[in-house]
Amino acid sequence: MTVDTVLPNTQIPSYELSTDQIEIRDQALKFFMSEFHPLQERMDNEDWWPEHAIPKLGEMGYLGQTVGEEYGGAGLDYLTSSVIAEVMTYANPAIAFSWLGHDNLCLNNIYRSGNEDQRNRYVPKMCSGEWIGALGMTEPGAGSDALGSMRTRARREGDHYVLNGTKIFITNGPIADVLLVYAKTDMEKGTRGISAFIVEKGFEGFRVAQKLDKMGFRGSPLGELVFDDCIVPVENLVGEENQGARIMMTGLDIERAMAVPFAIGIGQRALDLALDYAQTREQFGKTISNFQMIQSKLAEMYIRLEAARSFAYRAIRACDNMPHGETGRGDIHKLTAAALFHSAEAATFIADEAVQIHGGMGYMRETEVNRLYRCTKVLEIAAGTQEVRKMIIAGEMLKG
Numbered sequence: 001m002t003v004d005t006v007l008p009n010t011q012i013p014s015y016e017l018s019t020d021q022i023e024i025r026d027q028a029l030k031f032f033m034s035e036f037h038p039l040q041e042r043m044d045n046e047d048w049w050p051e052h053a054i055p056k057l058g059e060m061g062y063l064g065q066t067v068g069e070e071y072g073g074a075g076l077d078y079l080t081s082s083v084i085a086e087v088m089t090y091a092n093p094a095i096a097f098s099w100l101g102h103d104n105l106c107l108n109n110i111y112r113s114g115n116e117d118q119r120n121r122y123v124p125k126m127c128s129g130e131w132i133g134a135l136g137m138t139e140p141g142a143g144s145d146a147l148g149s150m151r152t153r154a155r156r157e158g159d160h161y162v163l164n165g166t167k168i169f170i171t172n173g174p175i176a177d178v179l180l181v182y183a184k185t186d187m188e189k190g191t192r193g194i195s196a197f198i199v200e201k202g203f204e205g206f207r208v209a210q211k212l213d214k215m216g217f218r219g220s221p222l223g224e225l226v227f228d229d230c231i232v233p234v235e236n237l238v239g240e241e242n243q244g245a246r247i248m249m250t251g252l253d254i255e256r257a258m259a260v261p262f263a264i265g266i267g268q269r270a271l272d273l274a275l276d277y278a279q280t281r282e283q284f285g286k287t288i289s290n291f292q293m294i295q296s297k298l299a300e301m302y303i304r305l306e307a308a309r310s311f312a313y314r315a316i317r318a319c320d321n322m323p324h325g326e327t328g329r330g331d332i333h334k335l336t337a338a339a340l341f342h343s344a345e346a347a348t349f350i351a352d353e354a355v356q357i358h359g360g361m362g363y364m365r366e367t368e369v370n371r372l373y374r375c376t377k378v379l380e381i382a383a384g385t386q387e388v389r390k391m392i393i394a395g396e397m398l399k400g
């Protein structure tokens with residue numbers, strides 16, 4: 001069976017991007033297609049993580065994308081970063097997934113909410129790719145209700161905190177050097193008793209309990225983490241004690257916005273593969289692209305992709321216009337949840353139709369279109385499920 005060899009689509013629409021953004025995107029696409037695209041089949045088959053990927057991204061200037069240049073970052077806005085994420089996903093979704101865990105979920109949050117000492121200690125090494133980052137929020141009993149049901153606790157003892165608890169479904173967990181972890185410092189105060197900590201993998205009492213086996217984005221390591229009397233120095237408390245919920249909520253809107261390009265990248269790739277296949281696969285003496293039912297599918301895929309892309313750019317641009325600390329509530333909270341809801345649904349639809357156009361071949365695990373199909377589901381689950389996104393949207397609309 002042949003491996004898909006479709007070349008990247010150089011016609012990716014760019015109406016809303018500046019000349020600079022288009023140039024950055026096209027250069028990135030070329031690099032990711034030559035360096036990372038060839039790795040994806042082995043990553044999926046063997047759940048293999050290429051250790052050189054993060055350092056290579058650092059070397060090429062693709063880490064710390066939204067971090068200031070004085071800390072070794074690229075100083076880009078979210079929209080420019082999102083188009084890089086889109087083409088990284090297009091070329092290799094699993095590397096892009098780990099990039100998101102590192103660059104957005106962990107690094108960007110430490111950069112935005114950490115103090116000068118924390119920025120100096122952690123940000124440059126994460127921008128170079130020397131250290132890999134992860135975010136530990138979800139727990140076995142605390143998913144959609146991550147704040148309210150959180151059981152991981154941190155108690156202060158002199159010059160350090162002692163953390164106890166378990167975090168699950170943590171992207172990069174098994175390979176992370178640095179983790180941004182949320183824990184309750186005051187069990188009586190509910191969501192107002194949560195704090196954020198920077199944990200290093202070498203801290204006493206921290207361990208990776210297991211690497212998890214997932215359906216899509218395979219190769220990007222996902223893990224369960226245990227904190228068993230884990231000693232964290234007080235200097236590693238991010239922000240004020242009991243102010244963690246605010247850090248988490250402001251970060252989550254940006255995380256949702258930056259997950260949208262994943263849906264666009266997967267949707268674009270699935271459409272390109274389907275277009276190629278429809279024009280080469282022959283049945284009834286002609287290519288299947290001649291059949292109106294196939295044309296209808298391709299047209300609908302394009303419509304949903306372009307609608308999602310327009311919504312994506314609008315929501316991400318809105319994040320660029322928000323001062324730090326002002327996300328996590330109001331219009332931006334609603335808009336980012338809606339953009340991710342819409343794009344995740346579009347990507348799921350497009351990948352499903354792309355498999356349908358590939359017929360039996362699309363059902364084979366080793367085809368790229370099958371890999372994309374297996375990736376899409378998590379876009380409806382992680383960073384708040386579709387149901388949670390609807391709760392956010394309705395909640396904001398119904399606020400008095």
Ligand SMILES: Cc1cc2nc3c(=O)[nH]c(=O)nc-3n(C[C@H](O)[C@H](O)[C@H](O)COP(=O)(O)OP(=O)(O)OC[C@H]3O[C@@H](n4cnc5c(N)ncnc54)[C@H](O)[C@@H]3O)c2cc1C
Nearest residue numbers: 135136137138143144169170171381382383384385387388
């Ligand atoms: C591949 C992957 C990567 C991830 N990476 C990270 C990471 O890096 N860091 C991290 O902290 N977390 C991560 N997560 C966790 C992710 O954010 C959670 O899985 C997600 O928030 C959902 O939580 P849950 O899985 O516990 O589902 P649950 O909360 O148990 O939900 C189960 C179902 O019930 C529904 N539901 C729950 N409450 C309500 C309600 N009030 N009304 C209606 N329906 C409801 C949900 O929508 C869902 O359909 C990752 C998850 C996956 C799968």
